[in-house]
Amino acid sequence: MAIDAVIPFKPKNPKTRLSCVMEQEERETFARAMLADVIAASCEGGCSPRLLCTAPYLHPTAEVCVDADGLNESLNRVLSAASSPLLIIMGDLPLADGAAIRRLVSTEADMGIVPGRGGGTNAIFLRHPGRFRADYYGASFLKHMAIADEAGLSVEVIDSFRLHTDVDEKEDLVEVLIHGRGEARRCLQSLGFVLSVEGGRVGVERRTHKETL
Numbered sequence: 001m002a003i004d005a006v007i008p009f010k011p012k013n014p015k016t017r018l019s020c021v022m023e024q025e026e027r028e029t030f031a032r033a034m035l036a037d038v039i040a041a042s043c044e045g046g047c048s049p050r051l052l053c054t055a056p057y058l059h060p061t062a063e064v065c066v067d068a069d070g071l072n073e074s075l076n077r078v079l080s081a082a083s084s085p086l087l088i089i090m091g092d093l094p095l096a097d098g099a100a101i102r103r104l105v106s107t108e109a110d111m112g113i114v115p116g117r118g119g120g121t122n123a124i125f126l127r128h129p130g131r132f133r134a135d136y137y138g139a140s141f142l143k144h145m146a147i148a149d150e151a152g153l154s155v156e157v158i159d160s161f162r163l164h165t166d167v168d169e170k171e172d173l174v175e176v177l178i179h180g181r182g183e184a185r186r187c188l189q190s191l192g193f194v195l196s197v198e199g200g201r202v203g204v205e206r207r208t209h210k211e212t213l
């Protein structure tokens with residue numbers, strides 16, 4: 001049976017750390033494009049996507065649950081109610097692919113975890129969701145490792161470039177333009193983002209926008 005992949009998603013005013021290069025409506029479009037890539041990867045990886053949204057959101061195939069509460073509160077409700085293995089995967093991983101997800105959910109450990117850039121947590125696979133609780137924000141990778149340890153769960157830290165790359169800041173857009181293969185990359189291109197090299201460092205610039213980086 002397919003493993004449920006819970007994907008937290010904030011459709012309204014998301015990705016505020018990209019405000020320096022995108023207006024709110026553009027951030028909403030880009031967040032939806034990244035989500036589409038994560039949903040496609042989850043399906044390819046043999047999982048069944050379930051969106052956990054802060055506001056009503058329509059999707060043609062994925063199941064949608066609306067919970068306006070904070071990320072940890074809503075996820076912890078899902079974890080306590082779950083009776084079978086569960087994947088939590090963030091909606092801002094546009095490089096995710098089926099092979100990486102399959103690798104994560106194939107772990108023999110009680111928990112498989114993929115750290116995010118800068119201390120966060122991008123994906124957690126739990127064989128026994130009721131024994132774990134989520135504590136996102138800040139150095140959540142370290143907090144999640146400590147929670148697993150306290151609960152006596154065996155853990156495998158999965159080394160995956162495609163699942164490790166979350167998109168929070170303008171610099172992260174470089175990775176999407178170089179390595180993206182889906183909606184998020186197309187969305188950035190349609191918004192006018194292109195790679196630029198200045199002083200030997202690769203960045204992005206926006207052809208249709210006043211601000212560049």
Ligand SMILES: Nc1nc2c(ncn2[C@@H]2O[C@H](COP(=O)(O)OP(=O)(O)OP(=O)(O)O)[C@@H](O)[C@H]2O)c(=O)[nH]1
Nearest residue numbers: 008009010014015016017052054070071090091092
């Ligand atoms: N269900 C739910 N999802 C959330 C919430 N906050 C963020 N998310 C989602 O969780 C994932 C990771 O969140 P962040 O990287 O903090 O994204 P964000 O809040 O849109 O970005 P910033 O405004 O830049 O912090 C993304 O898929 C978000 O859409 C929340 O309160 N509830």
Ligand SMILES: C[C@H](OP(=O)(O)O)C(=O)O
Nearest residue numbers: 120121136137138140168
């Ligand atoms: C939700 C948060 O995301 P970040 O802000 O680190 O991308 C985390 O992974 O704890």
